[in-house]
Amino acid sequence: MNLPQPGDYIDIHTHGGKFDSGVFFIENLMAHEERTPEDFPEQACTFGIHPWFLNNNNYDQLLNRVQVVSGFSNLIAIGESGFDKLRGPDIELQRKSFEEQIAISEAIKKPVIIHCVRAWEELFTVHKRVHPTIPWLVHGFRGKEDLAKQLLFKGMYLSLWFDFVIRPESTKLLKSLPKDRIFLETDGSDSDIRVIYGKVASDLDLSIDELKSVILTNFYKFFKYD
DSSP states (O other): OOOTTTTTTEEESSSSSSOOTTTEEEEEEETTTTTOOOTTTTTTTEEEEOOOGGOOTTHHHHHHHHHHHHOTTEEEEEEEEEEEEESOHHHHHHHHHHHHHHHHHHHOOOEEEEEEESHHHHHHHHHHHHHSSEEEEEEEEOOOOOHHHHHHHTTOOOOOHHHTTSGGGGHHHHSSSSSSOOOOOOOSSOHHHHHHHHHHHHTTTTOOHHHHHHHHHHHHHHOHHH
């Protein structure tokens, strides 16, 4: 499996990523799909049960797929998994699915990529109950500074939502975040990770190369490849 190198742009979360020289991306695969990391042996992948595609009928099957895939060498994280109050099954089933995937994460010592929409209290409740020892990353973050501080206080990392982070209104939030806890993503959109890096580097008064170095360091720390 390939890992990012100095000078690479890192796209921490995408769907259907395509090879692009100088860009390292992590392919997010979902348990309801046929694809698994085994189909992409050189590609770093994540794999999990997305709450949108979870129901009482497929729960056992999807969880079993995560358990099987968790042994693949190019699986570097569990997820995306979590909570969604706008789209998804009963919140209790979402909680059960999420906690089972956290248990897998803890067993294989690989982090969790989190999808969370309007369910932050549920996320915090689970975090308090399970006391994870492996770090969590909230992907697609576009919340307020106070929420970011709560997540960071609990040891989580944040990947900024691709559409939000290029807007002028994201600048204040970006400046408030510790640089050693951030990632950037395209989430399968047509966004260019280079453009995202350019905006964020400008907001943080960094050169592109400096920002690349920051996020590379974050990658190796978060995924424990140091």
